[in-house]
Amino acid sequence: MNNSLQIRTFEEYQEKYKRSIEHPELFWGEIAETFKWQRKWDKVLEWNFSEPKVEWFIGGKLNITENALDRHLATRGNKTALIWEPNDPKDDTVRLTYRELYEKVCQFSNALKKQGVVKGDRVCIYLPMVPELMIAVLACARIGAVHSVIFAGFSAVSIADRVNDAEAKVIITSDGLNRGAKQVPLKRIVDEALELCTSIEHVIVYNCLNWPTEMKEGRDLWWNDIIADESTECQAEMMDAEDMLFILYTSGSTGKPKGVVHTCGGYMVYTAYSFQNVFQYEENDIYWCTADIGWVTGHSYIVYGPLITGATTVMFEGIPTYPDAGRFWQIIDKYGVNQFLTAPTAIRSLMAFGEEHVMSYDLHSLKVLGSVGEPINEEAWNWYYVHVGKERCAIVDTFWQTETGGVMLSGLGNLSPMKPTFAGYPLPGIHPCLLDQEGKEIEESDTEGYLCFKAPWPSILRTTYGDHERCRLTYFAYYDGYYFTGDGARRDADGMYRLIGRVDDVINVSGHRFGTAEIENAINTNSKVIESAVVGYPHPIKGQSIYAYIILDDATSDSQLARAEIIETVASEIGKIAIPEKIQFVSGLPKTRSGKIMRRILRKIAEGDVSNLGDTSTLLDPLVVEEIVKNAL
């Protein structure tokens, strides 16, 4: 571990913070010095938010896996890098030391090269939470291939969209996966997806379940076959600091998900720096993040941040409620986990099962409890603090995004003051502000505004793959000179930030982001649907849930059947995770005279708050609102 990175007191944080804002280049240059570079950078930073163009550590050469693996071998070769906990608690744990992980990564790197993968090629990864997922990610990084991990809950159509957008050459999958009591046939889903793709040359299949699997001659290869003769040494590709490291698709308010692009140097520096400080990781600690590597949290805080820091990182294949609602706490007890990061939706769902599941286990090892992905409500915060943390652990509510690459606002372990439901202060190098409707900075405290950032940090997204203009329009064009998060926030008198939810058309369901337009497009592919409008509404466990208002072409048709079909459509267009919880068939939608759907009204109805729908008289058809209210679910 890189002790020089660690902030030890709140006063030190304040000093560092001041310096980072006044002298960002000096500040980040010193931090970057502590990493392994093949060539030092010429200049720390160049940027403008108008194109936008952001470059960190310009001219620097490195390979992120040399930082995550090679440089630990001398001092931590025998330290456990990865502890893998299987879905079924009766199955065996896998532990890999840094040396073993290094060898497996090198071996798979060689196998990828043998299949013709070269620097710059895109490789999609659609795997369960097994060690091979981490190995595949790191192997891509080692040979300079750009990984694009697709969460193994997405449908064939979603896979095809991502493969096609990235023009991926290889996709890595498994025969199937275990998730709780369920199994999912991943390879079959990939086969279906590839009927819509032309760029894929090879499918590499890892055998997880021993299922009979159809292998297409010449295209499909078994993971174990292609690594069999490969060496466990592989020279790391020399990467420019600004070469692409990965693409990760995420939803926004418009159109299809976009490929957020992160690059090697800045992402490396920031994920390691933020990991060490937010979690206050010490050399022998065991750290566990329950996210899936299919999301950014898994990229930054299961794989890269912890490994670059030389930490022991736990990876869990299963779900919090299998075989029972004590599983998380049992795993913490089993491995003596010191830092634990999970999502509010998981906390809320476990809360509902009662405290006895927590009481059955010894949780004294815990020091820091993290929350990520959505606002944490006060009740869940308190439950986490009292029943899991026994009122002695720090809670760090980490606010960030796929686009930010790492944590932006959060406490640092037990150093920072804690306030339930507040993410807190910005990390060093992060310059937040609140803007009003006109885009003016709000100086006063105790106010709400649009959360923006004024200056770049090393792991800010660089572009959206294949469409830079979309990146500019989505994040940099709303307010000139600022990165706009899409979130609203409140700042209190002490300067602490509290997130209050998205202000755009993004719905956050159990910490997963969906655009309303994305779900509407999916619903509209059903031939029975004329038009649809989707909104989010508060849900006690998921945070938000999806409410769809749908006009059918034949109002007399069997609505039960239509509902089932629409659910099927969404599952096959996006994935089961995007299925609307409520579907209401309507004869019309509230529209302005110019044809714009008044989502504000639909949102209120979905929330069950119809007392003040505002002036509906200017709508094209005011009666439609009455009908919708009358039949609301």
Ligand code: WTA
């Ligand atoms: C929300 C996940 C409140 C927010 C790392 C953001 C949060 C979106 C928090 C990004 C938090 C994430 N408190 N809201 N601690 N963390 N969010 O890209 O709306 O999957 O814009 O990244 O999740 O989701 P994403």
